[in-house]
Amino acid sequence: MKMQAEVIREGELEKRSDSLFQLWKKKLVVLTKDSLSLFPDGHKRAKGKELGFGSILKVDCVERTGKYIYFTIVTKDRKEIDFRTSRAARRWSRRRAPRSGGWPGRPEPPPFGPADTAPEHTTGW
Template identity: 70%
Template sequence: MASKLSTTPGEILREGQLEKRSDSLLQLWKKKRGVLTDDRLRLFSRSSERAKELRFHSILKVDCVEHTRKHVYFTIVTIDYKEIDFRCTEESCWNAFITLALIEYQNRRALEGFRRHRLLPIAYEEQEESEEPRSPSP
């Protein structure tokens, strides 16, 4: 996936099928329709059009666990260290698309934070300078 630095908010970066391991005792693989945007992964089950969302602000990282001939197994780790297991066909590369979208999201947030913390003091100093009383000219 080529890096897209200028995605529009909500733009779909990837859509297709992947499988999520259930939390039940049997831990069955359930097919989901995934929709990846610039700030989240939506998962739709076959029986419902309601989506479960994994927003990137709550994701710590994507770990690639194993490659087999048929599947790539990967885990999304949330900021509270919950692990959600997925698998996809090797040619669909869901793990790579999610990882790149997450990195772009984290970079965007870091730049916004830098600008906010770096530029606010400069703007504040400029405001203070413009509010200082000027001495009359001789």
């Protein structure tokens, strides 16, 4: 029986679909020290997709608009996964992961302090 990892952060993000129309779909995102898991329709009981940090090459913040912050996860096989979060959810996005260069080689994620201590400008999500 697999033990569940301690959840560091959990919340909703929008992921761009791989379909022809590239629609944004809401996902429940769960961050642990080892992985990022995505669940459809905001329910953990549905089967989720797990992205281990060993497979991530980098995380880049690609754009900030008045309404959204857009960022991309690039995997070691060069697949790009696009996400966005509303400016209202900015606190979540600023505290989610390390700066560009990502998790690989890090034994555990950085500590999460109060949101006020997080830098205003980050290149990671």
